[in-house]
Structure formats: structure tokens, C-alpha cells
Amino acid sequence: MSDVLAAHAGAQSANEAAPTAKNHKLDQWICWWSLPIFYNLFGFIFVYLGKLMPPPRPGLTTAEIVAFIQANASSMQTAWVLLTLSLGFASLSSGLIIVQMKRMTVSPALPYAYMAALAVAALPGCLLCTILFALAAFRPDRDPEIIALLYDMGLLSFVGSLGCFATQYMIFAIAIFLDKRGIFPKWLGYMSIWGAVTELVAAPIWIFKSGPYAWDGLISFYLGTIIFVVWEFFLISSLSKAIKQQPVEELTSPCTV
């Protein structure tokens, strides 16, 4: 035990010999780098393997749906396996966003609410849709009506859950507008309002099977998705700025909440 303590003390003094702002923030930078890596992987899983993006048409016949599932069965299952292995990375990025939000002059209720809202949205928007496609692919020779049901469930869960993200966007916008320290730029708050409003417009997918408000529609799917990608890009770049601007003294003080 004492050896361990001595070794620890030795390591600490070695660190103190040359403390730079950079290695103090190494933990945050690890979290930050997980963001671009995760979202690229996420894109690969959803677009290339999962066949959820761009979404296939809602108007397919049962026979066409079965053919679609059979043709992509193995890649849909690979998508699910890769997602289970990599979804944990999303928690690293959430941790980083929460830490930076807690530096704002707002109640910690907002960052916690942000985290909870994302956790709720991840279930239908990320996990359910991929597992339902993988499930359909597991026995592609079962009753075609059941395959068609799984197909509908997967896509309605994927696109229909966009409204869940509206809460997360609004919480983020409110936190940015109330914050007096300027941790994130004000325009990112305004962008979050675009996000919230465009996600709400995914609601009509329950009514229409074709046109701009169907689940593969220009308005209900593409508009919200394009804004999400742009927003995510600026969120990642703003996070990097926030880490750089964080004073080193703040890092050593214990977390109070």
C-alpha cells in the first residue's frame, strides 16, 4: 500500500514539474474527440448499414418491404451490433456537454434536464428503430405482414421520435440565453430554436404516406436532419472553444453540485 502511495506521489510530482493547460484538459479533449468519431460512425451505421437514412418510402407494398429486408438483412444486423458496441461513446460527449453547461450561470437543473431529454430521445430515435430492423432481418421468411409491421414500427419510431429532441434543443437554447458568462455563443442558442421548431414538424408523418410530410418527406425528415447536422457541427466547434477558454484554475476546484 505504502509503495503504491509513494509511486502515486512520485507520479504527481513529475506531473507538477511541467503543468500545461493542455494536459490538464486531456480528459475533456478525449471526450471531445469522441464526438466527431462517434458521429461519423453513427452516420456509417444509419446510412450505409442500417438503411434508415435516407429513409425508404412509406408507400412500399408488403412484397416490396419483404424484398427490402431480405436484401439488406445481414447489413441491418451488423448495424445493430455496431450500434450496441459504439453507442456508449455518446455518453462521453454528453458528459462533456453537461460539464460545460454547468459552467454557465444557470441552475444545474438545465444541464440535468438536457441529459434526461437526450436519454429519452435516444430510445425511440436510435435504439428502437435499429433493433426493429435487425429483428425483421433475423427471420426474413416469417409472415410478410409481420415483416411489414416491423418495418413501419422501425421507421415511425425513427422519424416519429424527432419531437423528443425538441425539448433538448429548447433546454439548450434557454441555458445559452440565460448564461451571463458566454460559455456558448448566442447564435448557437438561436440555431437550437431552428432545431426545436423543425423537429416538431415531424409529427404529421402519422397522417401522410407520401409528399413533403411523409416520413421520407422534404419537410418532416430532410429539413430537421439537415439542421441537426449543421447544429451538431457548430456544437462540436463551440465545445472546442469552450474547453480552450476554460481557465486552468477552474479545473482544480472541486465540483460543487
Added chain:
Amino acid sequence: MHGLEAPVMGGATSRRLPGDVNIWVFVIGDMLIFSAYFAAYLFADRVGNHELFLQSQQYLSQNLGFCNTLILLTSSLFVALGVHAARLGDFAVASRFLELAGACGVVFLFVKAYEWYSKLVGGLTISTNAFFMHYYVMTGVHVVHVLIGLTFLIVLWRELRGAPTPRMELVEAGGIYWHMVDFLWFLIFALLYLMR
């Protein structure tokens, strides 16, 4: 930008950007988002169903739409007068104008609620046809913008009443946002209610 700057003395009336850059990023982006709604309405659905869209349009009340246009134009005038008063340092008068503008916004919502109610009672819902889908989505998204605008006006009102030196950038940003809400309604009114 440099060519537009007026060579004025003193600087109090120099031509700077009203509000701040952030609000302009928002307004331009929001206009682009609405352009997507307008494009979807005009080119994705209206082109193939011209007759249906004209027939459905008959069920909209141009009178109510026109009333709401006047109400929002009036509220925009009050906001402009409020921002002007705030610039002159008359914060009490400015906050009065914002109250009037907010009251107009609330009246707009009541008229809109009545309009929706009368359509729904008449059996015209979002799933009736493509025209009413666009009608409900566009007016609905606009109502969300009005609600955000009313929240913005309350923030400004508190700033003018409470802060020792109200931030003019914030007051101007609120004004810009409200004018955008007004302008978007103007476009929606023209496209949905009037266009033949």
C-alpha cells in the same frame, strides 16, 4: 459594408447593424427554413393539384386572415415605436409600447384559435387533403414563432423596467424578431389565402 457607412459626426446616429450578428444569423436561417415550407407547398404539392388547392382555398376566411394581417402590422408599428423610445432613453414609454405590441400578439392568437376551431368543427382537419396539411403546418409553425416572440417581448419588458441600463442590442434584437414574425405571416397570408 464600407460603402454604406454614412459619414456622420458624433457617431450616435452612425449606421451600425441594429441588434447584433446573432439575431441576424437566426432571422436569415429561419427565413430559409420557411422557404423550404413555401417550396414544398408550391412545387411539391400545389403544381399537380391546382384545382383542389383553389377549391380548398375557398374554405379559408380571407376576412379573418386580413384582420390578422392588420393586427400584426399594428403590433410591428408598436414594437418599432417602442424601440425608438428606448433609443431616446424613454424606457417607461418604450415598455408601454411593448405592452400594446404584446396585446396585439395575443389577439392574433385568439383570432387564429377561432379560425382553427371553425375549420375543425366544419370537418376540415390536417388529414383532409394536401392543402389543409400545408395550412395547418405553416400556420402552426408560425404560431410557435408568435409564442416565442411574446416570450421575447416579456424579456424585453423586464429589461426596460428592471435593468439600470437596458441593453439596446437586446431590445433591437427583439424588435427584429417581431418584424420577422410579421413578415412571415404576410407571406403565409399571400400564399395560402390569396394566391390564385
